Amino acid sequence: MERSDKPDTRISLKRKSPECDDDPLSNSFSLDDLPEDLFERVLSRLPTSTFFHLISVSKRWRSVAFSASFKLACSLVPSRNPWFLMVSPNLNQSVIYESAENSWKRLNYPNLLLEDSNRSCMPVASSGGLICYRKLSGDFIVCNPLTKSCKDLPPLHITPQNQSLNAIVMSATFTSYKIVLIHGELPNLSFMVYDSNSVSGCWKDETALRKKVDDSFPESDSTHDNVAYFVSKAGYVVASGMQLERSPFKQYSSIITNKDGQEVVYFLSSFGTIVACNLTNKCFSEYPRLLPVFCEYSIDVVECNGEMLVVVLSESLESESLRVWKYDEANQHWHQIAAMPPAMSNEWYGKKADINCVGAGGRIFICLNSSDLYTYVLYDLASKTWVELPRCSINGEIMEFKSAFSFEPRIEASV
Structure with a gap:
């Protein structure tokens, strides 16, 4: 073999040995x-x-x-593989699923979240490298789970008529973040914003949202029917003469997108519809129902690659179906973009499972729970693959989680 005249410029991660010091061909360091x-x-x-x-x-x-x-x-690193903070039924575990390594890891709680008064803090939103927790008092703590740095946000001052909280969303960069709250009962909605860059350091005053009246969406009938449609505690949309309280783990299911300078918050209403709140134009619309009102199904909304998607688990003809939908703005109808193979989903038939989902880039993480079922699924939109994740075992005990929040493991994210 001929010897190359070009020097070897490879960098070794190993420290060079003394005997290599006199070798002019060794450029490792x-x-x-x-x-x-x-x-x-x-x-x-x-x-x-x-x-x-x-x-x-x-x-x-x-x-x-x-x-x-x-x-x-x-x-300067543009993106990192997401971690998923898992939420257990009693909120006493801090476990993450690391997607790059396909493994579960323990994550110690920050000291501020371990204080007696904060032990029942529930994660309610995440963005970038930060997670937002809500205290029993209704106030919020923002935390970087890696560095353990935390910040107590100032107390809320909410007017009595808008006590009902529908959505909590967060958007963050490395140096700043915003928390958005959507309050009220349809059609009387308003929003509040906390901006970490604000000079006042306080929540901004409530801003009313008007109902958007144009041809963007077909008129929703959720507020005009004699029958109310609600998301039950099991996560199913059910027809009834009254509304019921939603599961705590689906209570604030919501996302935020920013497209063409328009900030839009999407959340699940207590009627089982998806509401889009345009914060820029200060208006809201209801999307048309995804499935007929006589169907029972579990539904959640996620953000992937800047777009709103909807995940639905439903039963039909003695089979279970898990599907992902996107709204076609041009033709004003829902378009299915993914469906789990029946061989994977049919084993859930009849178990009345609830789904809680979160998007992370081009992936959707799904927690499925019922009285006799709990499992976790990851869907990749690019490769169109569904993967059922291994069970999580801590100290020999199999753990059950109700939901998850995605975040990028970034030590530079500041609170």
Whole structure:
């Protein structure tokens, strides 16, 4: 074999041995030989979980983790594989599913969430590298689950007529975030916003939303029928003469999108319809029903790649169906974009499972629960593949989770 005249410029992650010092053909060197800025850029590209294992390598590696320049290098990484914070029925576990490694991991709670008065905090929204928790008092805590940094948001001052809370959504960058609340009963809706960049440091005053009257959506009949349609505690849309309280794990199912400068919040109403609240134009619309009113089904709304999608679990002709839908704005109707193979979903028939879903980039994470069933499914929109995830075992005990919140593991996300 002919010898190349080009030098070998490969970088080895191993420290070179002394006997190689006199070898002019050896250009290998360790990461510790890199200048500080390049060293930080290399570490910033490591998977987050790997980096946390490696900070014990040396004092230099550990000091990098707390430097402002390293956090800046991390912020230049456009995206990271999502982690999913799992929510257990009694809220006493902090477990994440790491999608890149297909594994479950324990995640210690921040000190602020361990205080006696906050032990019943429930995660209600997430975005970027942050998670928003709601206290029993109704106030909120924003947290970076990796760095354990937390911030108590100022108390809410809500007018009595708008005590009903429909949606809690969050949008975040590395340096700022917004929390949006949708209050009221249809058709009297309003919203409040907390902006971490606000000079006042307070919630903005409530802003009323008017009902949008145009041809964008067919007129919804949910508020005009003699029969009310509600999402039951099991997550099913049911026809009845009265409304029932929704499951706590589906209570604030909502998402936010930003397209063409329009911020829109979508949530599930107590009538089983999907409501779109345009915060930019201060108006709202109801989407047409996805399935006939006499059907029972579990439904949830997710955001994937900046778009609103709907996941539906329904029974028909002695079979169970799990499908993903998108609204066709041009033709004003729902369009099915994915369906789980019957071989995977039919085993759930008759078990009246509830679904709680969350979107993360081009993936949908689905928790299915009933009295005798709990399982977790990940759907990838790009590859169109469905994967049933392994059960989570902690200290030999199989864990059950009701829902999940997605976040990017980013140490640079600030509260």
